[in-house]
Amino acid sequence: MFDNSEPTKTSLSELGEFGLIDHLTKNFSPKHSSTIKAIGDDAAVLDFKDKQTLVSTDMLVEGVHFDLAYMPLKHLGYKSVMVNASDIYAMNGKATHITVSIAPSNRFPVEALEELYAGIQLAADLYNIDVIGGDTTSSTSGLFISISVFGEAKKEDVVYRSGAQANDLLVVTGDLGAAYMGLQVLEREKQVFKANPNAQPDLDQYTYLIERQLKPEARKDIPPLLKELGVKPTSMIDISDGLSSEVIHLCKNSKTGVNLYEEKVPLDPAVISVCEEFELDSTMIALSGGEDYELLFTISQSDFDKIKGNPNLTIIGHMTEESAGMHLITRANQAIPLVARGWNSMKSEE
Numbered sequence: 164m165f166d167n168s169e170p171t172k173t174s175l176s177e178l179g180e181f182g183l184i185d186h187l188t189k190n191f192s193p194k195h196s197s198t199i200k201a202i203g204d205d206a207a208v209l210d211f212k213d214k215q216t217l218v219s220t221d222m223l224v225e226g227v228h229f230d231l232a233y234m235p236l237k238h239l240g241y242k243s244v245m246v247n248a249s250d251i252y253a254m255n256g257k258a259t260h261i262t263v264s265i266a267p268s269n270r271f272p273v274e275a276l277e278e279l280y281a282g283i284q285l286a287a288d289l290y291n292i293d294v295i296g297g298d299t300t301s302s303t304s305g306l307f308i309s310i311s312v313f314g315e316a317k318k319e320d321v322v323y324r325s326g327a328q329a330n331d332l333l334v335v336t337g338d339l340g341a342a343y344m345g346l347q348v349l350e351r352e353k354q355v356f357k358a359n360p361n362a363q364p365d366l367d368q369y370t371y372l373i374e375r376q377l378k379p380e381a382r383k384d385i386p387p388l389l390k391e392l393g394v395k396p397t398s399m400i401d402i403s404d405g406l407s408s409e410v411i412h413l414c415k416n417s418k419t420g421v422n423l424y425e426e427k428v429p430l431d432p433a434v435i436s437v438c439e440e441f442e443l444d445s446t447m448i449a450l451s452g453g454e455d456y457e458l459l460f461t462i463s464q465s466d467f468d469k470i471k472g473n474p475n476l477t478i479i480g481h482m483t484e485e486s487a488g489m490h491l492i493t494r495a496n497q498a499i500p501l502v503a504r505g506w507n508s509m510k511s512e513e
């Protein structure tokens with residue numbers, strides 16, 4: 164748990180802005196030949212040669228996107244890179260560079276930012292990403308992290324949200340709902356801890372869920388897997404807000420409808436059992452609980468044989484004509500209209 168009361172901590176003012184930047188970034192060295200100039204000038208210089216450049220930005224705000232009561236700073240650094248890289252993979256591209264901007268309040272000692280950067284560096288190393296710059300400023304309350312990610316893809320490989328057609332198959336990677344249920348477990352433990360700070364939580368049975376919440380992995384493996392299988396999705400998006408909201412994005416952008424089959428939605432057994440414990444409907448959690456960072460895409464029916472039986476990929480439905488509407492087909496074979504209830508809206512309804 165984050166606590167700056169220890170006397171050995173170094174205040175940010177001791178290093179100053181430039182000292183802090185040097186201190187935090189001294190371990191970053193470029194891995195990509197596309198990095199012409201990284202940290203240290205007024206701008207970084209990249210050269211993607213004949214590739215198209217993919218760019219995306221995400222901002223994380225303390226108290227809105229993370230709670231340092233249960234989110235270790237190293238995990239936060241790791242997760243902020245994942246959230247960004249995921250958007251590049253969702254374009255069927257390769258994430259290659261990030262810039263990292265931070266605004267900590269003076270409650271954060273240098274050691275806290277070192278932890279944050281250790282997580283950023285770990286993610287950058289494992290995902291083969293160069294950290295090429297950023298900005299450092301201060302905030303009057305809380306921590307802000309803004310990351311921009313750059314990536315590359317051949318023009319003919321880029322997949323947009325808008326290419327799905329009626330009869331295309333709807334496919335999802337991995338399993339859904341675990342990150343949201345991990346958050347529920349952590350929130351519950353936080354309340355228990357507040358009531359009794361000596362309580363020793365036994366979280367073993369929730370390891371998978373908590374990991375999915377605190378240390379998600381973006382699907383770097385999927386664009387090369389699709390290439391190897393000889394499949395180019397007709398549309399793709401990453402699942403940050405919950406399956407139903409992302410399915411609706413694909414439909415609206417592609418001007419199609421959808422039939423999504425409840426019984427096909429992939430759930431880990433840990434999600435099913437924790438949903439029973441919390442008396443929540445696991446389908447609802449998979450549809451509306453966010454932060455899975457899986458990929459959702461459509462493929463032509465003629466590609467069915469190429470993905471059939473792949474353990475990473477589950478067919479959960481098919482696209483329809485726009486006029487047929489967007490429906491969830493329940494286990495009882497009832498068609499109910501699909502509604503977007505992202506995890507933020509779920510939270511505010513509690």
Ligand code: ADP
Nearest residue numbers: 184188202203204205263264265296297298299
């Ligand atoms: P400028 O004043 O031109 O904005 P800065 O002094 O802010 O330049 O930054 C100096 C260099 O350090 C730049 O290359 C910038 O991208 C990089 N940088 C600044 N802050 C960070 C950070 N938090 N993480 C990584 N790189 C950073």
Ligand code: MG
Nearest residue numbers: 297298299300
């Ligand atoms: Mg600057």
